[in-house]
Amino acid sequence: MARFAIVTSEEIPKQMPAAFRALLPEHDFALYPDLGAADAIDYAVAWKPPPGVLVGLKNLKAIFSFAAGVESFLSDPHMPRAVPIVRAVSDVSRATMSGYAMAQILRYHHKLDHYQRQQAERVWKKTMPREPAETTVTILGTGVLGADLAGRLLPFGFPVVGWSRNPKNIAGIRNLHGPASFDEAMKAGNIVVCLLPLTPQTKAILDARAFALMPAGGFVINMGRGMHVVAADLIAALDSGHLAGATLDVTEPEPLPPADPLWRHPKITITPHIAGLMPPRRIMQNMADTVRHCLKSGKFEHTADLDRGY
Amino acid sequence: MARFAIVTSEEIPKQMPAAFRALLPEHDFALYPDLGAADAIDYAVAWKPPPGVLVGLKNLKAIFSFAAGVESFLSDPHMPRAVPIVRAVSDVSRATMSGYAMAQILRYHHKLDHYQRQQAERVWKKTMPREPAETTVTILGTGVLGADLAGRLLPFGFPVVGWSRNPKNIAGIRNLHGPASFDEAMKAGNIVVCLLPLTPQTKAILDARAFALMPAGGFVINMGRGMHVVAADLIAALDSGHLAGATLDVTEPEPLPPADPLWRHPKITITPHIAGLMPPRRIMQNMADTVRHCLKSGKFEHTADLDRGY
Numbered sequence: 001m002a003r004f005a006i007v008t009s010e011e012i013p014k015q016m017p018a019a020f021r022a023l024l025p026e027h028d029f030a031l032y033p034d035l036g037a038a039d040a041i042d043y044a045v046a047w048k049p050p051p052g053v054l055v056g057l058k059n060l061k062a063i064f065s066f067a068a069g070v071e072s073f074l075s076d077p078h079m080p081r082a083v084p085i086v087r088a089v090s091d092v093s094r095a096t097m098s099g100y101a102m103a104q105i106l107r108y109h110h111k112l113d114h115y116q117r118q119q120a121e122r123v124w125k126k127t128m129p130r131e132p133a134e135t136t137v138t139i140l141g142t143g144v145l146g147a148d149l150a151g152r153l154l155p156f157g158f159p160v161v162g163w164s165r166n167p168k169n170i171a172g173i174r175n176l177h178g179p180a181s182f183d184e185a186m187k188a189g190n191i192v193v194c195l196l197p198l199t200p201q202t203k204a205i206l207d208a209r210a211f212a213l214m215p216a217g218g219f220v221i222n223m224g225r226g227m228h229v230v231a232a233d234l235i236a237a238l239d240s241g242h243l244a245g246a247t248l249d250v251t252e253p254e255p256l257p258p259a260d261p262l263w264r265h266p267k268i269t270i271t272p273h274i275a276g277l278m279p280p281r282r283i284m285q286n287m288a289d290t291v292r293h294c295l296k297s298g299k300f301e302h303t304a305d306l307d308r309g310y
Numbered sequence: 311m312a313r314f315a316i317v318t319s320e321e322i323p324k325q326m327p328a329a330f331r332a333l334l335p336e337h338d339f340a341l342y343p344d345l346g347a348a349d350a351i352d353y354a355v356a357w358k359p360p361p362g363v364l365v366g367l368k369n370l371k372a373i374f375s376f377a378a379g380v381e382s383f384l385s386d387p388h389m390p391r392a393v394p395i396v397r398a399v400s401d402v403s404r405a406t407m408s409g410y411a412m413a414q415i416l417r418y419h420h421k422l423d424h425y426q427r428q429q430a431e432r433v434w435k436k437t438m439p440r441e442p443a444e445t446t447v448t449i450l451g452t453g454v455l456g457a458d459l460a461g462r463l464l465p466f467g468f469p470v471v472g473w474s475r476n477p478k479n480i481a482g483i484r485n486l487h488g489p490a491s492f493d494e495a496m497k498a499g500n501i502v503v504c505l506l507p508l509t510p511q512t513k514a515i516l517d518a519r520a521f522a523l524m525p526a527g528g529f530v531i532n533m534g535r536g537m538h539v540v541a542a543d544l545i546a547a548l549d550s551g552h553l554a555g556a557t558l559d560v561t562e563p564e565p566l567p568p569a570d571p572l573w574r575h576p577k578i579t580i581t582p583h584i585a586g587l588m589p590p591r592r593i594m595q596n597m598a599d600t601v602r603h604c605l606k607s608g609k610f611e612h613t614a615d616l617d618r619g620y
């Protein structure tokens with residue numbers, strides 16, 4: 001039996017420890033701040049931890065993050081740096097994120113917004129589509145989520161370009177990496193999907209310069225973090241007619257304040273950070289599966305690197 | 311060298327014969343009505359043929375249809391019944407049709423219409439999604455297009471039920487067939503996608519009775535023919551709140567007249583029969599590939615059966 005601490009500064013259901021015990025009856029779960037003896041805690045299940053709490057768990061062997069993005073851990077200056085942070089990127093979260101991206105990509109490709117406007121005018125008129133072969137999708141960030149999306153896009157005939165910090169070798173796509181090839185990735189992308197982690201290097205990466213590199217009529221989908229996009233630059237690129245549209249599932253700040261101009265822009269779709277949203281039951285089930293897999297194999301996969309920032 | 315007749319009652323580009331000759335330089339193409347000696351024609355490339363024309367081509371070995379649906383041939387009472395009709399269902403047309411269906415299914419699943427309404431009110435609020443595992447997609451018509459769609463849906467975790475006239479054995483889905491199991495297929499489908507051919511048996515198959523069988527909150531996507539759906543029954547099922555929405559890529563008649571109530575229904579999305587729309591260049595390339603494949607192999611696949619009606 002291992003002892004788990006559930007640690008977060010967010011409000012979470014009081015019944016979560018009991019629910020985890022039901023899923024993993026061989027282990028015990030306590031909810032911060034009622035952790036009992038701190039030294040008896042083996043693992044933490046955490047998200048947005050209150051600073052200084054995790055470092056107090058002296059015998060922690062691993063931290064399981066509820067989210068794929070782990071920047072909320074970086075804001076804790078006392079994070080225990082030797083403890084692996086396992087990111088929650090299950091099969092289901094991949095399918096959910098990829099499904100959201102596919103919905104946006106196919107909506108753009110099949111010109112569904114155009115037909116929606118036509119419907120409002122009761123106009124029956126076909127518009128010739130672009131060839132999938134002439135619609136390149138550039139995926140910024142080709143970790144497990146980006147690689148999953150690439151695999152689902154290829155059977156539709158879209159050429160896919162992947163760009164990441166480190167070299168990748170994803171089958172069927174053009175793999176680019178590093179700052180020197182960022183411009184090439186942007187120039188190729190009729191559709192650019194941002195799945196990057198937020199780091200000092202990727203903050204504001206989608207700015208006026210980046211948008212100008214994209215082919216005219218392009219479409220931007222941000223599923224990373226709000227701070228990846230310079231909102232004023234995006235609005236300018238849409239207003240000039242250079243970009244055709246954008247979907248933002250993440251904004252800065254969140255929630256997006258009612259007065260923010262992004263809300264009302266006719267070429268921008270806003271969703272409230274739901275691309276990876278799963279029912280609580282499913283999130284817990286995924287976490288339980290991940291915990292069971294790691295503890296059984298003794299291997300901690302999909303770990304974050306605090307120095308790298310993701 | 312074989313001699314081809316391009317036969318249609320629709321207006322088509324005058325340069326089509328030359329374009330086909332460029333794609334298939336080993337063959338010759340003539341455009342109806344300038345066919346020269348009728349007995350010298352080996353094959354027809356056709357869509358909505360003027361009645362009586364094809365039967366006059368005495369030495370016709372096969373007819374290549376520009377479309378997957380061949381009901382336009384059935385209205386010719388003089389169709390040469392011994393000549394195989396090869397339906398155009400290329401890899402690209404499958405990807406196009408499946409892409410359209412996926413766009414609609416994922417839009418419904420990720421509640422994008424709901425978030426679009428929230429955006430208009432500048433509301434940032436998450437709504438819990440259904441589990442993919444609890445969102446069954448029923449595909450009516452599991453020919454090459456339906457089978458292709460099933461294969462793309464399964465990796466998202468949606469259970470898939472297929473229903474067709476004859477028994478099928480598509481991997482990973484529940485295969486149902488025949489009139490006796492139609493009710494079972496409808497009862498299972500949170501999302502019902504119609505890819506049926508139009509026959510006397512399938513005309514008006516989606517009526518009040520069929521909609522009532524679906525689980526509450528269901529979504530209907532018609533990509534078959536307009537006459538598969540009883541429009542008044544669909545509107546009633548949406549107005550009662552039983553169904554959540556519908557997308558109609560096909561209507562009866564087409565174009566849908568401006569006064570038709572389907573245009574203005576808030577829960578109905580209308581697109582002008584574009585789910586399988588491809589650029590003319592791509593359509594001709596597909597046809598050329600199909601012709602080359604059939605003539606080389608000597609086998610005519612995906613043929614329609616005039617007695618069966620598809």
